[in-house]
Amino acid sequence: MSDVDDLAERVEEGELRLHELEAHADEATAAEVRRLLVERRTGAALDTVGDYAFAPEDAVGSNIENLVGGAQVPMGVVGPVRINADDPDGAVSGDKYLPMATTEGALVASVNRGCAAIRAGGGATARVLKNAMTRAPVFRVADVGEAAETAAWVREHTDDLAGTAEATTSHGELREATPYVVGDSVFVRFAYDTKDAMGMNMATIATQEAAEHIEAETPAELVALSGNLCSDKKPAAVNAVNGRGRTVSADVTLSRETVADVLKTTPEAIAEANTRKNLVGSAKAGSLGFNAHAANTVAAAFLATGQDIAQVVEGANAITTVDVRDGGDTLYASLTIASLEVGTVGGGTKLPTQAEALDVVGVRGGGSPPGANADALAEVITTAALGGELSLLGALASSHLASAHEELGR
Ligand SMILES: CC(C)(COP(=O)([O-])OP(=O)([O-])OC[C@H]1O[C@@H](n2cnc3c(N)ncnc32)[C@H](O)[C@@H]1OP(=O)([O-])[O-])[C@@H](O)C(=O)NCCC(=O)NCCSC(=O)C[C@@](C)(O)CC(=O)[O-]
Numbered sequence: 001m002s003d004v005d006d007l008a009e010r011v012e013e014g015e016l017r018l019h020e021l022e023a024h025a026d027e028a029t030a031a032e033v034r035r036l037l038v039e040r041r042t043g044a045a046l047d048t049v050g051d052y053a054f055a056p057e058d059a060v061g062s063n064i065e066n067l068v069g070g071a072q073v074p075m076g077v078v079g080p081v082r083i084n085a086d087d088p089d090g091a092v093s094g095d096k097y098l099p100m101a102t103t104e105g106a107l108v109a110s111v112n113r114g115c116a117a118i119r120a121g122g123g124a125t126a127r128v129l130k131n132a133m134t135r136a137p138v139f140r141v142a143d144v145g146e147a148a149e150t151a152a153w154v155r156e157h158t159d160d161l162a163g164t165a166e167a168t169t170s171h172g173e174l175r176e177a178t179p180y181v182v183g184d185s186v187f188v189r190f191a192y193d194t195k196d197a198m199g200m201n202m203a204t205i206a207t208q209e210a211a212e213h214i215e216a217e218t219p220a221e222l223v224a225l226s227g228n229l230c231s232d233k234k235p236a237a238v239n240a241v242n243g244r245g246r247t248v249s250a251d252v253t254l255s256r257e258t259v260a261d262v263l264k265t266t267p268e269a270i271a272e273a274n275t276r277k278n279l280v281g282s283a284k285a286g287s288l289g290f291n292a293h294a295a296n297t298v299a300a301a302f303l304a305t306g307q308d309i310a311q312v313v314e315g316a317n318a319i320t321t322v323d324v325r326d327g328g329d330t331l332y333a334s335l336t337i338a339s340l341e342v343g344t345v346g347g348g349t350k351l352p353t354q355a356e357a358l359d360v361v362g363v364r365g366g367g368s369p370p371g372a373n374a375d376a377l378a379e380v381i382t383t384a385a386l387g388g389e390l391s392l393l394g395a396l397a398s399s400h401l402a403s404a405h406e407e408l409g410r
């Protein structure tokens, strides 16, 4: 009997649990045993799932549990994204390609068209305006008096809390610790500069120590290390207003000719579509996203480059503005993403296809100075997403959305 059959039988007999296989076999064999068992129990064939390119030992223990194989998503590329041309003040300058992984036909073509328009306009300007990954524990106190006492202590001891939190990391820096009181609950929203890491593990580990410091010095007792005022992976106005991860803005000015040649419409039609759709429509919908589809570029770039895909929720907190200028000769457009949570170290960024995708952008690993690579990635994603906004607004304004998806998307 092979190792695989023997281990599968031990699981069937209840001697081993599915997640205990790595204690008895290497990671590749453990995954093979799981595929066999899942195939037997469900009738599914997992031949393609089992045909994956990463080394299982690189993923098990840091990226995945109960590994069975790999999910493959087609990857395309857009660009070049022309950004901060001859402008040394941005985190990135020049022409960059951006890999995008998606199954939505017409998406890459659309973002690519927007990038062509941006190039024709001489390129976009982009800036990271804030870098603040947050974690907000919730504490229990007896009453409002104790809550006020705790909040005051936090406000007066931010430097002490920074010392405690930063002892857990050689890269993270505590920027803010903002208390919020709701009756007998106290929340403290810790915000860190996490350099090139997206920073959720880093911030969580640092905040555990800081929370224990608060418990030692105040009447507060920790209830939950994440009290949802962070706010991670849930739609939340706090992120849209205060930012989370990188807050990034990009803008471009296009000539009337470029709008006509590349986007097949006029500046006025794009501006009207933006106002009625992205502003009025979003307001009527009660949306946090005053944009057309920023999440499309964010999600596809996140999948390609090893980001935490659930944080597309925050990446959709974006506002698109459009303005007809110079008496109708030009179209000004901007996209501001309030909470774009990206890293070039940590998480999924070390896996092979993801690392290669980061190489395409030129931002694999730690930057010089630390934080520079994640800032650059944030600027490139935001600029490409601005291209996506221009292209979709153009398609809507010229009634090309349905036909484009008939042709490329089904
Ligand atoms: C499909 C296009 C781009 C055609 O657009 P077009 O203007 O007919 O294309 P073109 O052949 O004239 O080419 C113009 C440029 O587009 C790019 N381009 C053109 N074709 C390709 C291609 N095959 N592959 C790669 N790039 C392509 C390329 O950059 C090209 O320039 P060139 O390089 O040739 O100098 C256009 O009609 C379009 O963008 N439509 C909109 C589609 C779109 O934005 N879909 C997004 C997803 S919709 C969604 O998920 C969200 C939604 C809609 O529900 C949100 C909401 O509620 O609004």
Ligand SMILES: NC(=O)C1=CN([C@@H]2O[C@H](COP(=O)(O)OP(=O)(O)OC[C@H]3O[C@@H](n4cnc5c(N)ncnc54)[C@H](OP(=O)(O)O)[C@@H]3O)[C@@H](O)[C@H]2O)C=CC1
Binding pocket: 168, 169, 170, 171, 172, 194, 195, 196, 197, 198, 199, 200, 201, 202, 203, 204, 232, 308, 343, 345, 346, 347, 348, 365, 366, 367, 370, 371
């Ligand atoms: N714990 C949680 O609550 C949550 C976790 N996640 C997951 O967290 C992971 C991402 O967390 P994250 O903290 O980014 O990654 P990691 O946990 O992988 O940690 C990254 C570490 O890399 C080190 N590092 C080396 N070079 C640099 C550099 N140039 N800049 C910054 N750090 C550097 C830092 O170590 P050092 O700190 O020692 O300096 C840093 O803590 C993802 O897998 C995500 O899915 C997502 C949501 C919530």
